[in-house]
Amino acid sequence: MSSVRSYATFYSGRIYFGISTAEVIELAKVAEITPVPLAPPAVSGLINLRGQIVTAIDMRQRLGLQPAPNSEVSVTVLIEKFGVLYGLLVDQVSDILELEHTHFEPPPSNISQSAKELIMGLHKLPDNLLLILDTAKLVQGISSDDPK
Amino acid sequence: MNVDLLDKLMNLVSEMVLARNRLMSFAANSIDPQFTNTVRTIDFITLDLQERMMKTRMQPISTVWSKFPRLVRDAAQETGKKVELIQIGAETELDRSVLESIRDPLIHIIRNAVDHGIELPAERLAKGKRAVGTVTLSSMHESGMIVIDVRDDGAGINIPLVVKMAVQKGLVSAERVQKIAYGEIIDLICQPGFSTRETITTMSGRGVGLDVVRTNVQKIGGSVDISTSDQGTRIRMRIPLTLAIMPALFVECAGQRFAVPQNNLFEMLRYEKNSEGPTVEEIYGVAVVRLRTKLIPLIYLGRELRIDSQSLYEKDTFNIVVVQAAGVEIGLVVDKVLFMQEVVVKSVSELLRGSGIYSGATILGDGRVAMIFDIGGLALRSGLLSKLNETGFRADIPEVVQDIVQTQTMLMFNLVETERVAIPLYYVERLEMFAMSRVERQGNHDVIIYRDQIMKLVWLSDFIESPEIRRSGYGSHINVIVHYQAERPIGFVVNSIRDIVEISSEIVLISPRQQGIQGSAILGDSVVSILDVQEILRLNQLERSNDSVDERDEGLLLEDGTVQVTT
Numbered sequence: 211m212s213s214v215r216s217y218a219t220f221y222s223g224r225i226y227f228g229i230s231t232a233e234v235i236e237l238a239k240v241a242e243i244t245p246v247p248l249a250p251p252a253v254s255g256l257i258n259l260r261g262q263i264v265t266a267i268d269m270r271q272r273l274g275l276q277p278a279p280n281s282e283v284s285v286t287v288l289i290e291k292f293g294v295l296y297g298l299l300v301d302q303v304s305d306i307l308e309l310e311h312t313h314f315e316p317p318p319s320n321i322s323q324s325a326k327e328l329i330m331g332l333h334k335l336p337d338n339l340l341l342i343l344d345t346a347k348l349v350q351g352i353s354s355d356d357p358k
Numbered sequence: 359m360n361v362d363l364l365d366k367l368m369n370l371v372s373e374m375v376l377a378r379n380r381l382m383s384f385a386a387n388s389i390d391p392q393f394t395n396t397v398r399t400i401d402f403i404t405l406d407l408q409e410r411m412m413k414t415r416m417q418p419i420s421t422v423w424s425k426f427p428r429l430v431r432d433a434a435q436e437t438g439k440k441v442e443l444i445q446i447g448a449e450t451e452l453d454r455s456v457l458e459s460i461r462d463p464l465i466h467i468i469r470n471a472v473d474h475g476i477e478l479p480a481e482r483l484a485k486g487k488r489a490v491g492t493v494t495l496s497s498m499h500e501s502g503m504i505v506i507d508v509r510d511d512g513a514g515i516n517i518p519l520v521v522k523m524a525v526q527k528g529l530v531s532a533e534r535v536q537k538i539a540y541g542e543i544i545d546l547i548c549q550p551g552f553s554t555r556e557t558i559t560t561m562s563g564r565g566v567g568l569d570v571v572r573t574n575v576q577k578i579g580g581s582v583d584i585s586t587s588d589q590g591t592r593i594r595m596r597i598p599l600t601l602a603i604m605p606a607l608f609v610e611c612a613g614q615r616f617a618v619p620q621n622n623l624f625e626m627l628r629y630e631k632n633s634e635g636p637t638v639e640e641i642y643g644v645a646v647v648r649l650r651t652k653l654i655p656l657i658y659l660g661r662e663l664r665i666d667s668q669s670l671y672e673k674d675t676f677n678i679v680v681v682q683a684a685g686v687e688i689g690l691v692v693d694k695v696l697f698m699q700e701v702v703v704k705s706v707s708e709l710l711r712g713s714g715i716y717s718g719a720t721i722l723g724d725g726r727v728a729m730i731f732d733i734g735g736l737a738l739r740s741g742l743l744s745k746l747n748e749t750g751f752r753a754d755i756p757e758v759v760q761d762i763v764q765t766q767t768m769l770m771f772n773l774v775e776t777e778r779v780a781i782p783l784y785y786v787e788r789l790e791m792f793a794m795s796r797v798e799r800q801g802n803h804d805v806i807i808y809r810d811q812i813m814k815l816v817w818l819s820d821f822i823e824s825p826e827i828r829r830s831g832y833g834s835h836i837n838v839i840v841h842y843q844a845e846r847p848i849g850f851v852v853n854s855i856r857d858i859v860e861i862s863s864e865i866v867l868i869s870p871r872q873q874g875i876q877g878s879a880i881l882g883d884s885v886v887s888i889l890d891v892q893e894i895l896r897l898n899q900l901e902r903s904n905d906s907v908d909e910r911d912e913g914l915l916l917e918d919g920t921v922q923v924t925t
Contacts, residue, residue, distance in 0.1 A: 244726060247664060250712070
């Protein structure tokens with residue numbers, strides 16, 4: 211069995227993230243997002259992707275990062291979890307990387323608990339750190355955080 | 359056939375409908391006849407495809423009913439009763455997803471009928487009934503819904519016992535019980551935890567009762583009615599034919615669009631400050647609007663969804679959409695009432711259902727997404743229902759202030775250049791929307807194939823405005839009011855449907871008399887022209903000489919005054 215894994219990578223904030231390519235359906239430009247009142251804050255709204263409804267997740271909000279200065283995200287990374295399509299709104303997509311699994315490391319202990327839950331591990335790249343996200347937790351952990 | 363595959367196909371078809379809509383707007387601006395003809399063909403095929411696709415999802419209700427004879431036999435044996443089951447209309451078809459969701463409620467109701475309804479043979483004989491009790495299941499189509507009846511010829515619901523148990527369980531206070539109406543007693547049976555059985559059997563008495571039935575049926579947009587006497591009980595369920603597609607009213611609030619399922623919908627009102635129309639008052643801290651003889655509590659959507667910071671009282675004009683939620687009429691305050699459309703219901707992520715106020719989402723013709731409200735959930739979340747219960751709010755206005763003006767329910771529509779024309783609702787069987795391409799010429803009439811019948815089209819603008827308008831005034835689709843004359847459909851073509859309104863029966867005659875118009879009436883602060891249906895039919899030679907006017911009116915009067923709207 212090959213120990214090479216391939217990851218679709220993107221930036222959110224200035225942080226470099228990766229998701230296993232097997233989970234990514236496609237990348238799409240951000241279409242019009244219909245806001246949904248009373249939805250959890252991490253849910254930006256719904257997108258119509260060729261007749262399918264996609265739940266848009268604001269990755270900056272989800273990862274606890276500062277909102278984008280011009281509040282504009284450019285790309286949606288489409289994944290399917292538990293039968294529902296989710297669109298991860300990210301700042302910028304990058305390359306697909308093939309990485310040796312042997313170089314995979316658990317997340318460092320000094321990152322916050324909430325972030326640790328979402329990060330399965332990381333790859334140390336020559337000039338950067340690639341954080342690998344756990345998409346199931348990414349989607350499941352969204353709470354309604356209802357202020358009411 | 360695999361349901362998943364069907365759903366995917368259905369998805370593709372609805373996507374194709376959207377793509378077609380976009381294509382049609384290009385065709386409308388094109389002067390290339392070959393292109394427009396091709397688009398027309400695509401339009402036709404898409405429509406056909408959509409209709410057929412819907413049909414593949416339909417299954418006869420007998421697929422669920424087939425298990426019931428056994429159910430009744432077992433239940434009867436267990437209780438020592440003799441019961442026969444009669445099935446009427448087992449071939450009625452409905453969407454398979456709907457079928458799935460009515461199975462359990464039906465099982466429950468039938469068990470109830472045998473266990474609670476039908477008496478023991480000796481008791482029945484003593485009452486002069488046959489020793490063998492009957493449970494009758496029947497189903498039929500009625501104005502776009504399926505009506506399923508479960509009737510038994512048993513003892514009926516013991517009203518005094520119901521009241522006693524309800525007081526005992528604290529579902530209602532003892533002093534309130536003195537004043538409650540018959541309808542509300544029936545409502546008590548549907549309260550969670552209600553059961554009249556003192557002993558728990560394997561079948562009944564677990565307190566999981568009609569409330570579950572009602573919640574399940576309401577979840578799929580249906581309703582449950584109960585009527586009872588000492589000759590038996592009838593439980594009537596009204597269920598939409600399909601969950602995948604349903605008619606909905608689109609409303610706008612703070613610039614966002616939402617869909618209100620039509621089966622929750624009663625009527626629409628427009629509120630204008632300092633006008634003759636409805637007035638908003640506050641009773642027990644609940645904003646209400648006076649509507650004829652009722653007080654309708656209001657939910658201000660903008661505030662409820664936290665998308666509008668303005669308070670209700672700061673607004674000069676708004677629209678009220680009267681809906682029914684959990685048996686209560688509620689007015690949703692919205693900025694605008696947009697249009698009625700059949701929507702393809704798409705499920706949404708659990709994340710969005712958390713708030714409990716949405717049942718799904720849909721995609722509009724312009725490709726934008728709109729959320730569909732779960733009206734019951736919205737009412738619950740607003741806290742309005744519990745507030746109403748606490749304060750003992752009564753919707754009926756005491757006799758003294760009752761409206762004394764006689765009114766008639768009419769459907770208001772627009773013609774191309776003439777706005778606010780109304781037709782008495784009893785002439786209206788259905789509202790439909792057809793692609794212009796489906797209109798065919800037969801002799802000197804325009805016709806359309808409608809439910810396997812040839813429907814003659816009457817372009818109202820020809821009579822009321824001028825025949826020239828027809829060429830330019832209509833787009834790619836026409837709105838048609840379907841009226842049945844001697845069991846044959848006649849379609850009145852109008853430009854757009856506006857609203858159902860109550861119009862004073864006092865019709866003011868106008869002079870000089872206008873062709874096709876009976877007269878005018880005043881609605882709020884505007885004038886409505888009342889269509890002279892008889893004259894229009896006469897002008898079209900559609901009237902049958904042996905029909906007297908009275909008979910015709912009688913025959914078409916809709917039972918409950920409602921009208922099924924589909925587009």
